[in-house]
Amino acid sequence: MHVARYNYRDQFGEDPTPLMRQVSEMLLAGRYILTGEVDGFESDFAAFLGVKHARGLNSGTDALTIALRACGVTQGAEVITQANTFHATVAAIRLCGARPVLVDAEERSFSLDARQLAGAITPRTRAVIPVHLYGQPAPMGAILAQVRDGRIAVIEDAAQAVGARIDGRPVGSLGAAACFSFHPSKNLAAAGDGGAVATNDGDLDRQVRLLRELGQDGQNHHVVVGLNSKLDAIQAAVLRYKLPRLPEWNARRREVAAAYRERLANLPLRFQHVEPAEEHVYHLFQVRTDRRDDLLRHVRAAGVDAVVRYPTPIHLQPAFADLGWRKGDFPVAERLAEELLCLPIRPDLTRDEIDYVADCVRSFFRGR
Template identity: 45%
Template sequence: MIPFVDLKAQHAALREELLSAIGGVLQSCEFTLGREVAAFEASFAEYCGTRHGVGVNSGTSALHLALLAAGAGPGDEVVTVPFTFMATASAIQYTGATPVFVDIDPRSFTMDPAAVEAAITPRTKVLLPVHLFGQTADMDPLMEIARRHGLVVIEDAAQAHGALYKGRRAGSIGDMGCFSFYPGKNLGACGEGGMVVSNHPEAVQRMRMLRDWGAERKYHHVLKGYNYRLEGIQGAVLNVKLRYLEAWTEARRAAAARYDRLLAQADVGLPEAMAWGRHVYHVYAVRCAERAALQQGLAEAGIQTGIHYPFPIHLLQAFADLGYPAGSFPHAEQAAREVLSLPMFPELTEAQSAEVAEAVRRLAVPAQASLASVT
């Protein structure tokens, strides 16, 4: 069996370092926030090229607090994309604001700058591009639009740890950048975790209070806040793992290059690394019109795959109240029908890559050939 993600391999290589770091937290008893979290906030912010980091308990919480710090609330609108995990839109709704969707660029799977202007209204407060699959959105035109309209820009960088846009790290380009440290991410905790990075001290101070029940100091609750604190053990784990992130990123990029080479003649669409930056391949998503058959065939061959994402947000039952009918965002809807994520993790071997690629070449059938075989 070739797994979709192999966390056992990663943790086996770091076992002694991780156990030592966790043991330090058990000794200090700083289980919530504390020195390990503070050290990770500083180190990860520096890695991203920002001055501040606010550690929280999930990527969703990071988005929620960033939106609140931006002033989003009832009556406001936040422009984002429908081809993402539902947390992006849910965090917007947590504030009382309304998600307004624009379509994606089918090459990068990220926000199409050409679609944004028409979505902006007097109620628009925030522009929230999503850096998907390990690649950033095209940020320069998005920033120009946002600045012209006086909008706050929040980057959803949950899948883009270490990705570059014209030499700048994901998360450092907008006003705030939000990350998830869910275990399967390029930088993953042993549990849940998230962070907002920013160069704006006022927003950072507000988020620090909001994550800890709105307290300026213990029992002095200035704001109506939340229990969004990052745990000390996760801070310790992430401090260890951050030292390996660049090496893991290069291993992912090497694995993606192997796939590119081995699948060049396969009947699937390959991910396109845009010229503006460094793709860090959180997932390696191919496109196939006959996805279900390909996924089933790969499963029968002992190869795990994933789908990111089978439904665009505007077509989920949970968001039907937004009123977007099928056909509203054709590129997002087509991507949701076609994308299939192949095994991708830093420890993926050449032999495993070759086995996956051989199976894809054998099993991927163009839609026309599939229809012809039926008739």
């Protein structure tokens, strides 16, 4: 059996004809940039998150970069984030001219260790970026409690966690702004790249709009130095078509994760810890073992499309060598990079596929 990570056909339902017809009409009519389709998706997405504003952008990376700039992060500022995030989180900080300040991950949740946050804050700190990693909400209450003076913006990196909740509140509605990715691998996937910034702050939303549209406030009137980073209208149509099914897909991902946990119980594996108030959406299902690389080879040989994400932590990446980080600076992030393995998880994963993946993992530890 082959168990794949993705099944794009299933995301379009039994009859994608209406969407195909709409895309065809858009192509022929020249509806490409900042059309009604984009306005409609932005409105629906803001309502889904329970926020006042959402702006579609070219990618999740651009969302982070533009959100930081809209919050006033410039040359010489410091921005705190976690050491076990994806490259884009820290790259966006550098692209703004700011200095990234890393804190280590928490051992059980794999999220930013909020206990280390206070020690990382300096007079130059202008933002904190908690990452809702793998679909798990970051400890937002503990983070927000440490930055109440308004000097430091909390920008949620929700690229992997669209639809996740804390105490019933959607991630993306808790900080000054939130950034999303619609990369094809994500729970809400475009047919290519896409991203968004969401916020309840009207002034911040205006800055995001200016920054994504070449700094224009009206045709040919450029008031800031902006980017050209707009969500394509066709991508907006695809995302708007899929959005109503996202809660169902996320619920199904939780069911698959629960089945994995049950079938892999009593093995020398650890899972990402989830608090009762947190609603994980399992963009990735991670198992943790000090025999990770051997397990990966074993299950892939059996046709299971498992994968390692972020095998080299941020502080050891060549792109950030000039910042002076060294091996041993963030030991939890280093251990996670060496021990985490993603098993396939999709909303349409069948019982037979789940059982097969679990049997492959169990056979590895039983020496068969």
